[in-house]
Each structure stands twice: as C-alpha cells, then as structure tokens.
Amino acid sequence: MKNIIEIKDLHFYYEPNDGDPLPEDVLKGVYLKIKEGEFVAILGHNGCGKSTLAKHLNGILVPTDGKVIVDGIDTSDESKLFELRQTAGMVFQNPDNQIVSSIVEEDVAFALENLGVPYEEMRKRVDDALKAVNMYEYRMHSPSQLSGGQKQRVAIAGVIAMQPKCIILDEPTAMLDPQGRKEVLAAIHRMNREMGITIVLITHYMDEAAACDRVVVMDKGDIVLDDVPEKVFSKVEKLKEIGLDVPQVTELAWELRKAGYDISPEIITEEECVEAIQKLFS
C-alpha cells in the first residue's frame, strides 16, 4: 500500500527573537513513513517534539529543513494549503478551544462552510459525520451542555465532515474522564476500521498506544523506536530510560521474566497476560 505520509530528514526550530542565539532543534532529522489506513501511535515524554511533529503534518508549521509530503502534497507549498488541510484533519487536546459555534451541527459544518460546499451535500456530510461519532441526537444542543468526551467527539465529527484521508489527534483524551476517553477512543478506532482513515494518535497513555497497529517512540526530537506495539513494549529498559512507562501487564511479565519465569516479553493486553500466567502453572 502506498505511503500517505512521508517525512524526510525533518529539522525544525522555533524562530528566535531578534538578537537571540539560534535555539537547539526541536526536531532533529526525523524520518517517518506512514501507510494508508495505518493506525499509528506516537509516544513520548513532554517536550520530546511529538506535538511539533504533528503540527507539521497539516502545515501549521513548516520544516526549517527537510520535507514533509502528505498524500503527494508538499506541506511547504502554500498554494495547496486548503487541499492539505482537507486531506489531513487535526484534533486537539482541549475540546472547548476548538469548537467554534454555539450549536453542535453548525460546528460540524464549519469546515464545509469555509470550503463553500453546497447546502444539500453539506447537510448530508454533517449528518453522516455526527452519526459516525454517535452524536446525531445531540445535533441541536449547545456545546456547553455536553460532557468533555461528547465535545471531543463533536470536534472529531467536524474533522470527519471534511472527508480527510488522514486524521492527526494530539492527545485527544488528555483532558477527559475515563468514560469520555473510552467513547473517544472507540470513535477513533471505528473511523480507522470502517472508513479506512489513517490515524496518527499522539498520546502519553500506554494502553492507548498498545491498541494501535504501530508505535513510534520519540525522545529529544528524534524517533528512537518504531515497531508493532508488542515489540516496542518488550523493550522495557529502553522505555524506562527515556522516562516512559509500559502497560502494567507488560511490566508484570517483564518482572516475572527477571525473576526467572519463562514468559513472553511481548505481552500488551490483559487477556494475553492471563493466558501466559495460566500456562506457567499448567
């Protein structure tokens, strides 16, 4: 399958004020390819550059050096900015700060209004997007009447309505309660499975990353690990060294291994863990 995102030797630093010395690169030569339909998690500690990387994927930031190509569009090509933003939608951490309108359905329509989509098509796309995130019955509500998880799903619907090929979510569950987190994650997984949308999920929750196809770990502006979750989380020492946790079950298996038990290091779900421990005793 073809690559939807191609990042080549991406360097970036925030422009310093006049007279200040050149700052250290926030991103130091990142190479990354993401295939169409993939579900990729980007993990990393605060300040490792993961949000900066995300902002390069739809042209909010443009590379200081290197190239970012999304679906054949070079992100530094300003003439194709709207095309790029339709291809790669973006959802942010705080749902309150990305909802524009006082009525749910009008907020979902916001991008379509900007793009000048005619009314009939807009109506259909808004309704479909709201149904896709299970918020259709709330279409006439005001966002202030909704819970955090519901608001975040409205924000996601606003992006889906653009019919993007790829959605980048920058810690979309960081401000939500456990229930809201579950709802939002379910919606994201459904989008990936049923609509074939490529997902780039930036997170610091290990369990969210464990449920993805592929995990990319960043540290100090570069990618340090990039593999399927089982392989990434089996490198417990490496992860701990850069200040990240592993899912609890992976850690349990790791401790058992250290204590001399014969248990696979590639355990990331509770079911796998239960099975492996049962095997130990049989």
Add this chain to the structure above:
Amino acid sequence: MLKDITIGQYFPGDSLIHRLDPRFKIVITLIFIIMLFTGGSFVCLAIGAVYTLIAVLLSKIPVKMFIKSVKPIMPFLLITAVLNLFLVSTGDVLWKWKFIKITSDGIDISAFMMFRIILLITGTSLLTYTTSPITLTDAIERLLSPLKKLKFPVHELAMMMSIALRFIPTLIEETDKIMSAQKARGAEIDTGSFMTRARNLVSILIPLFISSFRRADELATAMECRCYHGGEGRTRLRQLKSAPRDIAALAVTLLFFGAVITVGILLK
C-alpha cells in the same frame, strides 16, 4: 451559581412569533419603532398598543416577563414623566404653587411619553425573547451583507459576535473555577471592605485574561485547520427561508403603520 446566568433574554418556544424569519423580525421591529415615533397623538399610540398586545399574545410568553423587562428602566421613566410634568408650561394651568405649576399639556405629554417608552421596551423585548442571540447575529449579518461592497467587515463582526456568544458559558465556568481556587488560597472575594474586594478581584481577572488569550490562540489554530479564511466564498448550513407567514407579518405591520400615519394626518 454562576452557571445559572442566562445568556441574552431568549425564551425558547415554538409560537408563530418564534418561527418568523429573524431577518423579517428585525425589519418589523424597526418599522414598529418608527411607527411609535411617527404618531403624535394618543390614538396613534393606541393603535401601536393594540399591535403590541396582539404580538405579545401570539408569542405565548408570560406577561410578567415583559413587566420584568420594563422594571429596570422604571426610574428613568419616572424622571422623564416628572420633568415633563413640571417643565411643560403650555396649556391650562391646573395647579400652581409659587413658581411650580402643572398644566394640562404637561400631564398629557408626560403620560404620552411614558406610554410610548413602555410600548417601545415591550416591542423590542419581544424580539430578543423570541430569537436566540446566535440567530439574531446571523440575521444581522445577512441584513447587513450589502455593506460588504463598501468594505465594511460584516462577516468578521458577526463571527466575533458568535464566538463571543459561544464562549460566554465556557468563561463563566472558568471564572467559577478560578474563584474557588483563589478562595482556597485565602482570597477574600465575598467578604471584606469594598477596597479589599476590588483588589482581590484582580486575582481573578488576571488568570482569566491569560487563559482567554491561550484559548483564543488555540481556537485560531483550530479554525485554520478547518480551512477558515474569512467570509469569502462561504456557504451556510443554516438556511434562512422566508415563508408566506413572514410576508403576512410584514404586511400586517405595514397596515398598522399606515393606520398610524393616516390617523396622524386626519387629526392634524
């Protein structure tokens, strides 16, 4: 407690008045205001009163809501009435004490003014009671859209207005949180002398301002991500369609307006 604040005066409902096209409602209200100020006699005002009464009854909004809307301007009303009562010196003198006198014209004019202002407030309240602020903003944007040709930033103003409306509940919630946080740190907001309370208000306003700027910044990025680029070439999800009832409402209003003008001419 701050959460209970209602935004604007919108009184949700499904009456005939609620369902009128907001653009027509604004135009009708303007005609109504002109109507009140054209007629110079009590008969003209009586016609206006009948019109207002019909509209109020059709809106199915409790009459006490309208009394509530007149209440805040009561002092102002009384002052106008008293001033007119004593300062108008034409007409028959009915009562006199030293240099103060009350004339028949004085009574007429002060009663007339009070009556007119009460009608004015009731009629305009009806607009804000039956139209949500966001619909109102939308309608104003569309009514003013011809001004775009004169480079007047109609879309931008409407966008700012609707974002402000959208963020009122969010900011109220935030203020509530900051107040609790500062109280927990020992700030006296509800107690103490006026000066201490005023000083302590700063400890609420500064965090509120900082967070508002952050919100504005994030919102701007989010809007850009959704291809916002001003009002050019925008289409709308909310379609305003005028129905026969809008034309009928406008016609009735014009009829009343015509009646007021005719009566005004005949009585001259």
